[in-house]
Amino acid sequence: MRIAIASDESGWHTRRLLAALRARGADGRTFDLAQARLDTTHAGHGLVLPGFGRELPDAVFVRGIAGGSFEQVTRRLAVLHALQALGVPVYNDARAIERSVDKSMTTLLLHAAGLPTPPTWALESPQLAQRLVMRESAAGRSLVLKPLFGSQGKGLQRVGWVVDDEHPQGRHVPLPALDAGFGGVAYLQRFVPARTRPGHDWRVLVVGGVARAAMRRFGRHWIHNVAQGARCEPQPLDRGDGPRLARLAEAATHALGLDYAGVDLMPGDDGPLVIEVNGVAAWQGLQRVTAGDIAGWLVDDLLGRKCAAAGRRLRA
Ligand SMILES: Nc1ncnc2c1ncn2[C@@H]1O[C@H](COP(=O)(O)OP(=O)(O)O)[C@@H](O)[C@H]1O
Numbered sequence: 437m438r439i440a441i442a443s444d445e446s447g448w449h450t451r452r453l454l455a456a457l458r459a460r461g462a463d464g465r466t467f468d469l470a471q472a473r474l475d476t477t478h479a480g481h482g483l484v485l486p487g488f489g490r491e492l493p494d495a496v497f498v499r500g501i502a503g504g505s506f507e508q509v510t511r512r513l514a515v516l517h518a519l520q521a522l523g524v525p526v527y528n529d530a531r532a533i534e535r536s537v538d539k540s541m542t543t544l545l546l547h548a549a550g551l552p553t554p555p556t557w558a559l560e561s562p563q564l565a566q567r568l569v570m571r572e573s574a575a576g577r578s579l580v581l582k583p584l585f586g587s588q589g590k591g592l593q594r595v596g597w598v599v600d601d602e603h604p605q606g607r608h609v610p611l612p613a614l615d616a617g618f619g620g621v622a623y624l625q626r627f628v629p630a631r632t633r634p635g636h637d638w639r640v641l642v643v644g645g646v647a648r649a650a651m652r653r654f655g656r657h658w659i660h661n662v663a664q665g666a667r668c669e670p671q672p673l674d675r676g677d678g679p680r681l682a683r684l685a686e687a688a689t690h691a692l693g694l695d696y697a698g699v700d701l702m703p704g705d706d707g708p709l710v711i712e713v714n715g716v717a718a719w720q721g722l723q724r725v726t727a728g729d730i731a732g733w734l735v736d737d738l739l740g741r742k743c744a745a746a747g748r749r750l751r752a
Pocket residue numbers: 554580582586587588589590592625626627628629636637655658659660661700702711712
């Protein structure tokens with residue numbers, strides 16, 4: 437088996453995946469989607485993946501897609517779609533990655549599946565967005581403004597009526613200009629206040645439909661991403677909040693059609709709320725508090741379930 441790992445950088449995650457593949461007798465090779473080409477003169481299928489000659493890999497693990505212009509990102513996703521159309525299993529599924537990268541689509545699908553998620557708005561009119569922020573602010577609430585394609589807790593801002601340690605009485609924070617950093621889109625989600633001190637969120641990893649590991653993340657501030665320096669504690673899935681978190685994370689992953697996902701949840705008034713679903717999820721923080729080898733679980737699911745299903749389709 438020759439497995440391609442699509443990644444724009446080689447680091448801890450790709451090393452873990454390559455080792456897990458090797459341990460299972462598969463040959464892993466990384467390539468950058470930005471370097472993958474369309475060339476109708478090269479081979480019948482028209483694709484060139486660096487390191488694969490005229491061949492196509494037996495499967496592709498999508499570990500990273502570099503940001504770029506609208507055209508560049510569309511083309512990189514098109515390579516994944518093309519691979520899938522040519523019968524190469526892509527993990528996560530290309531369409532599911534698109535759904536999960538777009539926070540508005542994620543919210544829409546969570547909502548349609550009846551899963552608890554905070555009230556959320558996505559719109560382009562600055563006037564309407566401003567009016568919404570004023571209305572929420574007047575009711576004493578704040579909203580989180582997020583870059584539509586954001587990740588790792590970057591670029592998030594609280595707007596509306598913000599109460600924090602610096603302003604315990606609260607103050608109004610207006611909506612910033614949406615062009616820089618937000619691409620002209622206002623994705624606004626009602627802020628979920630911390631219920632404990634310090635506050636935390638949860639990350640649950642779902643692989644092949646099953647929640648396998650979870651942690652509580654304690655950020656330095658209200659943003660609890662590991663990339664922003666959060667401290668991680670294991671969250672058992674078989675007791676306390678665990679079973680409920682597992683059920684929600686599995687349903688959220690299913691709603692987006694993902695093979696595996698890192699699901700972010702926060703404690704709400706009536707139980708956990710699903711905040712976000714990551715289809716290109718990092719697991720270094722989770723690995724630190726998890727006994728099993730996460731890369732091994734992912735590779736087993738890719739080789740065992742995903743590739744086996746693709747093989748069955750080809751033979752049918
Ligand atoms: N509605 C919200 N209320 C309170 N905190 C939030 C809310 N949305 C996000 N956060 C905090 O910010 C973090 C990052 O938000 P998230 O939507 O997961 O974006 P990213 O893709 O950058 O991880 C979350 O893990 C959580 O700690």
